Structure formats: C-alpha cells, structure tokens
Amino acid sequence: MASKDYLRLCEEAQRKKLKLAKKQEQQIKQIYNDMYKNLSKKLKKVNSGTLTERYLQELQKELAKEIKSIHNKVEKIVKKNIYTSINLANNVQLDFFMQINEQHSLNMKDTFSSMFSKIPKAAMDEILYGTAYKDRKGLSERIWQYTKKFDKDIDYIISEGIANKKSTYEIAKDLEKYVNPNAAKDWDWKRVYPNSSKKVDYNAQRLARTAVNHAFQQAQKRSCEKNPYVEGIRWVSAGIHGRTCQLCKDRDGQLFKIKDVPLDHPNGLCTTIPDIPMSLEEIGTELRAWIDGASNLKLDKWFDEYGEDFL
Template sequence: MNEYEEISKETRKKVSKLTLEQQKDLLDLFSEVIKELAKKAEKSKSKSLNERWTLDYIKELERVKKELTKELNKSTRGFITKAARVGTETEQQIMFKMFKYAGIDPGEHFTEMFSQVQDKVVKDIINGNLYKDNKTLSSRIWNYGQEFEKDIQYVINRAILEKKSAIELAKDLEKYIKDPAKRGSDWGKCYPHLRNKKVDYNAMRLARTSINHAYQNSSIQSSNMNPFTEGIKWHSAMIHGRTCELCIERAITDQFGLGIGIFPIDQVPLDHPNGLCTMIPYIPKPLDTVTDELRNWLDGENNSILDKWYNEYGDYFAFKKL
C-alpha cells in the first residue's frame, strides 16, 4: 500500500465513525418520539381505546411526526456536511505532503479551494441533483416521516381490534423501538405487519447513503484539483456476504485501460445504498517524482499540465509560478 492509499483508508475510517454516530443520533430521535407517544397514552388511564380518544391521539401523532421530520432533516444535513468535509481531506493531505516535500508553502487560502467542493456536494445532495428522480433530501425524509406515522396508526388500529387499553398500547409502543428479535412473540402476533420491521431502518438507510455519497463525491470532485491525480481507484470492502457482485467487479476489472479498478475522474459511478466502498485517488507517479516535477516547474521548466492547473487554481495559493 502506497502513501496515497494509506491516507485514503484513514479518511474512510472517519466516514465509518460518522455513520455510527449518525445511527445513534437517529435511534435517539425515534426513541424520544416513541417515549413521548407512550407517555401520552399512559397518562390517559383509559381502559379501552374509544373513537374520541383515538382522534385526539392522532392529532398528537401528527404533531410529533412533524417534529421528528424536522429533527431528522437537521441531523442528516449536519452529518452530510461533515462527510463532505472528510471527503476532501484525502486530496488536501496528499497535496499538502507534495508541497511540503517540494519545499513549497501553499498559503492559508489553500483549504478554501476545497471548501467550494464541500459546499457544492452538500447542495447537490440536499437539492436532489445527484439522483435520477431529483427528489430533495427534505422530500425523502418527509416520506419516511409519513411511513412512521402510518406504522403508528397501524399499531393503534390493531390495539383497538385487540381491545387493548391505552396503558397496554403504551407498552407496545415502547417495544416497537426495540430490535425485532427482542420484542417478544406476542408483540409480533398482534402486529404482524411490523413483526420484522425496524422503526428507524429507512431513515438510517437514507442517512448512511447520503453520508457515503457526500464523502465519495467530495473525494471525486477534489481529485480534479490535484494535477497529478489521473483517475479514481475503486476499492471494495470485500466482506463476505456484504459486498455485492457489482462492487467486486468494479474493484477487480480494468474497464477503461487505466488499470484494475481505476475509473476516469468524470466517470466514477455512485455507490449503491449502504455501500462501504472507498474512493482512492489514482496517482501513478511516486511522491519523490511529483516533488521533483513541482520544483523544476517552479524553477522555470515547461510543464503544460501544471501550467493549466495553476491557471485554474493559482489564486488559492500564496506561491507564484516563476
């Protein structure tokens, strides 16, 4: 593994950590909402769930659903922004190391070049520009909020059919937030439609996918800013039973004649939902060769690739081409 790959793998670990943090955050959000609904039911002390009680309770459900949707949106946007920032770190670290070895101080505005990438990636995901259906992040989260509301209404309706009390309903709602295997068989018999369904699965799936796409797109777009990056290497996790055939194929085939698993920067595909693949900048020249080219170019040697790069991004650097 070369220095470039080592930096990329360490960056990917940060994305995995972000994903775990996001999952806990979402689970906490759903837990709070369920607890609030359970507490509302428990306070009624009703022995049976009559029509009037149900109508009042549906109003409460609508209120908490709106609050849940708002918090899901806020949380997901926050983690997408963090993931986009992490996605640019690979190229930032690689380029900084190149400049350092070449004896070049890139200046304090160097990181601003990557901030624009982060902002664009986040905006594209929020506005739905990355996807064929063009659905915004807010609309996707709203749909999951609607699903949650329908699930709770289903629990209420089934509880009515089973002639349960409000207190019994409250206990059933508290079980719903648990892992399906820990709810108990009686719960599954009463609510067969939700027997194996996780309350937060769809929201977590969206969050994991959005985080991964933010990281990967930032990695891809920031690679355009490194004049020595000639493509993107697709690195699959290769976890048995977890890595799909498509991702394996992308990692082990030479589709464009650049090398095994290497894509042109403008033709890197999006990873699928819940993906674990890593995007590694493909820089065929070793670090010592790169630093020599940089030094020679600054000393006046012709280099059309670096000239083109400097014309596009030179304003972000403190050093001047001779």
C-alpha cells in the same frame, strides 16, 4: 498503485468517516428512543380498563406531530454530518498538497487552500438539492417520504389491531412497541402487522448513512478533479459475506475515470480510493521544477483549467 503516503491520508479519512457514521447512528437512535420514552410514560398514567378509542385517536395525532419534529431533528443532524464527511474527503487532497508544499518550499499554501475552498459547498448542494441523483430528490424530500411511511404505519397498526379485535389498550401498547427502536418484533407482531416497518428508525438510519457516504464520494470526486496526479478512483468492495451484492463484487478493484465513478447504493459499505502512482517526493520535485520554469504540459493544462481557483 497509490503511493504509501497518499494511501495513509485516504485510510485516515475513511476511518473518520466510519466513526462519524457510527456516532450518527447513535444520535438518531436516541431521538427515536426519546419519543418511545415519552409515549411509555403517558401509557403508564392511564387505566388500561378505561382507555377509550378517542384516546387512541389523540395519541395518533400526537405521534404524527412528534414524528415531524423528530424528522426536523434528524435532518439537522444529517446536514451537519454531511458537511463533516465532505470536509474529510476534501481534506485528503488539500493535506496532500500541503505536505508537498512544506517539504519542497513551493510557497503555494494560499493557492492550494483557495483551490479546494469551494468544494464543500458545491458537494453539499448536490446532496441537499438532489442534483447528484437521477430522480433529483433532495434531502428534505427524502425525509418527507419516510415521514409519510411512519404515518401509514401508525394508521395500519390501529386498523389491523381493531380488525384483530384487540382492545384499545393493547393497540396503544403495540404503538408503544412500534416506536421503540430497540424492541424486537416477535412472531405474533409479524402475524398481526406484517406490513409495518420492523425498525421505526430504519428508514432514517438508511437515509442518513447513505447521505453521509454519498457526500464523501461527491467531495472526493470534485477534489480529485483538481488534482492532476490522480489517474482514477479505484472501487474497493466491502466483501462482507452475504451482504455484498453482485454489482459491487463486479466493481471490486476497477479503476474508474474520476467523472465516471458511480455512487454506492443505499446503505452501501464499499470504499473508493483515488489512485496516484507517483510518490509525494516525485510530485514535489516535478512541481518545484515547473514553478521554476520547466516545461510541463500536464501542469500547464491543470493551470489553464483551474487557474482562476489559484487566485
């Protein structure tokens, strides 16, 4: 069982991560909502009876161009939030050592700062360039994948609209409905366009939530590796009725070795908590004694492995 002081640091980081995810969701939804508003304004200016097929083709080209711009904006937001998430996880370990340093006058503030200074970039690169994943796909490539899905949906709505003998104006209005992130897709929509995405921003939201969560996990693992008092990382399943998968249920409460902690699945809501059985007081006393010359094989090994980071 982790010490209460340490758990407080972990819980605060988790709360901030959830707040970040909610803010990000609104940021992305607003980007898509702006696209919808632009399209809606244009359609209000045209005469429904004189709308031509050529207008529809131009609209399709314009949407394809706009979605690329949107995804550049989404990528910029996600990158910024990934970095914030990484620092939330990394600062748990840094704040942990800073508290001990202050309470026990260890005079190691610069040492601890240096030790954790390289983690944010390393964790960021793992997500941006895909080295944390088996498929090795980075953030940009994943964004490009759902860009193609958007283009396919636009093609699909136009072709299916024509096949169902809809007028050009009706198809244009269906495109307007598709790009509206707040629009509910009724039964008729599902009948005519069963293979289109139900929410235009769904793939972007899913990718963004996953990236922020995985960035937190990667930074957590890397920072815990440099904390000799972390004995493992415990999996805490979300436990949401109807949403928690069997795999996450099986992992609930399991204590993983730091290097063996799996990444949560896309859109996952589970939590991982580093396990430190010793209290901050006990750790501070042990570190103080070691600095003063007492023998401690665990801390000697820690210094041998990460001593370069102390400099």
